[in-house]
Amino acid sequence: MQYRHVQTIDGKGALHGIAVDGHGRGEIYAACVAEIKVFDAAGKLVRRWPTSRPAQSVAVAGDGAVYAGELGQIEIFDGAGKLRDTWRDDKLLRRVTAIGFTGDSVLAGDSADRAIRRFDRRGRFLNDIGKDNPLGGLLIPNGVVDFGVDGQGIVHAANPGKHRVERYAPGGELLGHIGRFDGIDPAGFTGCCNPTNVAIRDAIYTTEKAGPRVKAYDFGGKLLAVIATDLFDANCKNMSIAVDSRGRVYVVDTVKQTILVFERVSA
Amino acid sequence: MSENPTRRDIFATVARGTVLAVLGGGAGFLVKKANGQVVWQVDVSRCVNSRLGDLGVEACNLCTTECVVALSAVRAVNEYSKCGRCNICPAYFNIASAVNELGQPSEKLCPRDAIARRPIGKVDPEDPANNFYEYVIDEEKCDGCGKCVMKCKEPLGLGSITLRVRYDRCVNCNRCSISKACPQDALKQLPIGQALQPVGVKRPG
Numbered sequence: 001m002q003y004r005h006v007q008t009i010d011g012k013g014a015l016h017g018i019a020v021d022g023h024g025r026g027e028i029y030a031a032c033v034a035e036i037k038v039f040d041a042a043g044k045l046v047r048r049w050p051t052s053r054p055a056q057s058v059a060v061a062g063d064g065a066v067y068a069g070e071l072g073q074i075e076i077f078d079g080a081g082k083l084r085d086t087w088r089d090d091k092l093l094r095r096v097t098a099i100g101f102t103g104d105s106v107l108a109g110d111s112a113d114r115a116i117r118r119f120d121r122r123g124r125f126l127n128d129i130g131k132d133n134p135l136g137g138l139l140i141p142n143g144v145v146d147f148g149v150d151g152q153g154i155v156h157a158a159n160p161g162k163h164r165v166e167r168y169a170p171g172g173e174l175l176g177h178i179g180r181f182d183g184i185d186p187a188g189f190t191g192c193c194n195p196t197n198v199a200i201r202d203a204i205y206t207t208e209k210a211g212p213r214v215k216a217y218d219f220g221g222k223l224l225a226v227i228a229t230d231l232f233d234a235n236c237k238n239m240s241i242a243v244d245s246r247g248r249v250y251v252v253d254t255v256k257q258t259i260l261v262f263e264r265v266s267a
Numbered sequence: 268m269s270e271n272p273t274r275r276d277i278f279a280t281v282a283r284g285t286v287l288a289v290l291g292g293g294a295g296f297l298v299k300k301a302n303g304q305v306v307w308q309v310d311v312s313r314c315v316n317s318r319l320g321d322l323g324v325e326a327c328n329l330c331t332t333e334c335v336v337a338l339s340a341v342r343a344v345n346e347y348s349k350c351g352r353c354n355i356c357p358a359y360f361n362i363a364s365a366v367n368e369l370g371q372p373s374e375k376l377c378p379r380d381a382i383a384r385r386p387i388g389k390v391d392p393e394d395p396a397n398n399f400y401e402y403v404i405d406e407e408k409c410d411g412c413g414k415c416v417m418k419c420k421e422p423l424g425l426g427s428i429t430l431r432v433r434y435d436r437c438v439n440c441n442r443c444s445i446s447k448a449c450p451q452d453a454l455k456q457l458p459i460g461q462a463l464q465p466v467g468v469k470r471p472g
Contacts, residue, residue: 134389134397141351141425161353162396181355181370183362190362191423192353210322210423234322237422 007261009043017057031055049081059099069096109145148200160193178221209237308462313453316413326417340437341411349427358415381408
C-alpha cells in the first residue's frame with residue numbers, strides 16, 4: 001500500500017490535536033492554544049472560536065458536537081462553536097490530550113494521570129482504561145495519551161514506552177496489543193517511546209517522533225505502509241493524526257504548524 | 268599639577284586610571300576565584316550535544332579531548348526528575364543495533380559502559396517493558412564524551428542528561444582549555460551558586 005502527500009494546510013498558529021468530522025464534509029478540526037479552528041477540505045479556515053482554557057485535543061461526535069479536551073475540563077460545543085456544556089474535574093481531567101467515543105460513552109485521555117477516563121454522555125465517570133497494571137498507567141514519557149476507537153468499540157491506545165498499541169475493552173480489560181521495539185526494521189517502533197499518536201479507521205495509523213514517521217498497520221499488527229517519513233520537521237513530536245471516511249490521512253507537523261494530508265495511491 | 272593641565276598630564280592621568288582599573292579588576296577576579304565564587308560551567312543551551320534543534324549530527328567530544336584534567340572534569344549528569352525511566356533508553360542502548368532475544372537493542376551506546384540500568388519499583392520479571400528503569404552514570408568511568416547527551420535530548424529523549432563540570436575534578440584554570448576549543452562558546456564562568464543550579468535546555472535564539 002502506498003500513499004502520496006496531496007496537501008499542506010497552514011494551521012494559522014500552534015496546533016495540538018486534530019480530528020475530522022464523520023459526516024463526509026471533509027472538515028478538519030484543530031485544537032490550538034486557546035481556540036478551536038475548523039478548516040474546510042480545501043484547507044481554508046472557515047470557523048474558529050475560543051476555549052476557556054488551553055485546548056489540547058478535539059473530537060467530533062456523531063451528532064456533530066465538538067468536544068475540546070483542555071486543562072482540567074472538557075468543553076462541548078455545537079458545530080458553530082456555541083458552548084453547550086462543560087465537564088470540569090481537576091482530578092480526572094487534568095490534561096485531556098485525546099477524546100473519543102465508544103457506544104454511549106465518552107473517552108478522555110488524561111496525560112497527567114496516564115489513563116483514559118470513560119464517562120457516560122452526561123459526564124458521569126464510569127471507569128479508567130489503561131491504569132490497571134503494575135506501572136499504574138500508560139507509559140508516556142512523551143507526555144501525551146492518545147487513542148482511537150474501532151467500529152466494534154474497542155479502544156486502541158498508544159503505549160509508547162512499551163512500543164505498543166494496546167487494545168482495551170471499554171470496561172478497561174486489556175485484550176492484546178500490536179507493536180514491538182525495533183530501531184532498524186520499519187515494522188517496529190524505534191526510540192524510547194513510540195508510537196506517540198494513533199488513529200483508527202480501516203487500519204491502525206500511527207505517528208512516531210525522532211525521526212517523524214507515519215505508518216499504517218492491519219489489526220493483526222502487520223505493517224501495511226510507511227506513509228511518510230521525511231516531510232516533517234525533524235524536531236516534531238506528538239504529531240496528532242486523523243483519518244477521514246475516504247481514507248485520507250491528516251498529520252500535524254508540530255514545528256511548522258501545518259497539517260499534511262496523504263491519500264492512498266490506487267494499486 | 269598646574270591649574271591648566273597639559274595634554275601630557277591628561278594622558279598620564281588616564282593611563283594611571285586604566286592601569287589601576289585593570290589591576291583592580293584582575294585582583295577582584297583572583298579574590299573571587301580564591302573564594303571559589305567564579306567557576307567554569309557548561310551552558311547546556313549552547314552545547315551542541317544538548318542544544319535543541321541540532322539533530323543528526325555526531326556528538327561533540329571536545330570536553331573529553333581538550334580538558335587538562337585526566338579523563339576530563341566534565342561528566343554526563345542525569346537529572347532524575349526529568350528522566351522518563353524508559354525501558355528502551357536511547358542514551359543507554361544503541362537503538363540502531365539489532366534487536367536481541369529480549370526485544371531490546373543488542374548493543375549499548377556508551378563506549379566506556381558508564382551507565383548502569385536497573386528496574387525500579389514493582390518489577391515484572393515476565394515482561395521487561397512492564398517496568399520502570401533507573402539509569403545511573405558511573406562518574407569514575409564517564410569521560411564526558413557527550414554521546415548519551417546527544418541521544419537523550421528532545422525529541423528522541425527528554426533531555427535529562429547534560430554535560431556538567433564537576434568541581435571536585437575541575438582545577439578552575441584561568442582560561443579553561445575546553446572553552447578555548449569549544450566552537451559554541453558553551454563554557455562559561457559563573458558565580459558558583461549560579462553554576463550549580465540545574466539548567467533547562469532551550470532552543471537557541
